[in-house]
Amino acid sequence: MDDKELREHLAQGPLARNGFDEALRRRIHEQIDNPRRRTRRIWAPMARIGGVFAVLFAVLAGAWIWQAQSNGDSASERMMVETALDAAPAASAQTALTTEPPRSAMLIGLRKDVPSRETSTYRTVLVTPEDGELRVSASLEGIYMPYKLKFYRLDAVGDSGGRGSQTLASVPAGETLPVAIATDPAYVTNEKLLFAGNKYVSLLQTQSDPDTGESTSRVWVKDVEQLAPALRENAVKSREEPHYELTQLVQLSSLRTDEWTIARQSGQWVVKVPGTAESSEQMLNRISNSTGIGPKLPTEVASYDKLWLNWEDIRAKEPAAIDAYTSPTEDLLAVQTADALSIAAYRMKEEDMKPLTIKLEHGENIVMVQWAQDGYVNNWKTMLGQWIGTTNHY
Numbered sequence: 001m002d003d004k005e006l007r008e009h010l011a012q013g014p015l016a017r018n019g020f021d022e023a024l025r026r027r028i029h030e031q032i033d034n035p036r037r038r039t040r041r042i043w044a045p046m047a048r049i050g051g052v053f054a055v056l057f058a059v060l061a062g063a064w065i066w067q068a069q070s071n072g073d074s075a076s077e078r079m080m081v082e083t084a085l086d087a088a089p090a091a092s093a094q095t096a097l098t099t100e101p102p103r104s105a106m107l108i109g110l111r112k113d114v115p116s117r118e119t120s121t122y123r124t125v126l127v128t129p130e131d132g133e134l135r136v137s138a139s140l141e142g143i144y145m146p147y148k149l150k151f152y153r154l155d156a157v158g159d160s161g162g163r164g165s166q167t168l169a170s171v172p173a174g175e176t177l178p179v180a181i182a183t184d185p186a187y188v189t190n191e192k193l194l195f196a197g198n199k200y201v202s203l204l205q206t207q208s209d210p211d212t213g214e215s216t217s218r219v220w221v222k223d224v225e226q227l228a229p230a231l232r233e234n235a236v237k238s239r240e241e242p243h244y245e246l247t248q249l250v251q252l253s254s255l256r257t258d259e260w261t262i263a264r265q266s267g268q269w270v271v272k273v274p275g276t277a278e279s280s281e282q283m284l285n286r287i288s289n290s291t292g293i294g295p296k297l298p299t300e301v302a303s304y305d306k307l308w309l310n311w312e313d314i315r316a317k318e319p320a321a322i323d324a325y326t327s328p329t330e331d332l333l334a335v336q337t338a339d340a341l342s343i344a345a346y347r348m349k350e351e352d353m354k355p356l357t358i359k360l361e362h363g364e365n366i367v368m369v370q371w372a373q374d375g376y377v378n379n380w381k382t383m384l385g386q387w388i389g390t391t392n393h394y
Helices: 003-010 023-035 037-068 075-092 229-240 280-290 312-316 374-385
Strands: 105-114 119-130 133-141 143-146 150-159 168-170 189-197 198-207 216-225 261-265 268-272 323-326 332-336 340-345 356-359 363-375
Touching: 105 143, 105 189, 105 332, 105 374, 119 143, 119 150, 119 189, 119 356, 119 374, 133 340, 133 356, 133 374, 143 189, 143 363, 150 189, 150 374, 189 261, 189 280, 198 261, 198 280, 216 261, 216 268, 216 280, 261 280, 280 340, 312 332
Parallel strands: 168 189, 189 363
Antiparallel strands: 105 119, 105 363, 119 133, 143 150, 150 168, 189 198, 198 216, 261 268, 323 332, 332 340, 340 356
């Protein structure tokens, strides 16, 4: 069509065919006279479209939530989990009593210091809920520390020179610890375990000159594999200790030191930097009287370490409490006094599950508390049960 034909076509008037004719005019008037019918016809398709979008949004949102939950390494998820855990104590304190048994087992490591001597002995106790009561399912010599998918045994061993040294060493549970290892003949070395986690340990080391009587006490943080007998023998002989500096494990840039320890204070494991001392007794006093520093220890160091009850509630139950531990499932409460550790099912009536009391001997201190949950309770009971009654020394 050329320009002339187009002008002639337009001159005939707009929408001459299939346009604004009489039929269309009547339809418009009908719509004006029936506004409700008009509204339904307009919104019904839009409602169907909205429904489709709602379903699509739900699917996408569900996929996003599933992805976030599946991504265990995401920083946002860790933040959400930590926030939820921080909020849990206030809510859980108001939870009603239950008849459900506890879901956690408690593994306790104890160090007993021999009075007037530098030596120590160790034992491990596993407490589990079973058949409506709390029981000691395993009691073993030495410290049995969970590490990866197995246990390591930590214990004090003598020195092959017979000079009275006592060194801490570790082996995978089931393997044998040596009775003694070679040490520096110029010194007497005695060590005490201060803390055992699920990888890292803290120890107090005192080295004495038998000729002059002078001694120096230091503290170190190591991992359990650094306590292998061969490595300990080389370290004590050379007096060069493999260890971790504070800033390697704790985000604390203001203080750089390689002599620090992990100690108990106000219901949690904390960082302490006591310096050096002449004797182990002086060092233990320094640790006890010093204040924890820095941020909370990461879970890689202290594992689960949350007290979800306040001290007012704890001392209302036990006025003589000096320390307390609570399970990650928030159903076990362990309260330490001067001579005992009382473990109770916090959310059950005493007539349903009576507390269990573990007597603490004179000079005995808690150096490890680890928790197993749900299916791991029986796993730990089975694994530790096979070593009951063994000494694992050659």
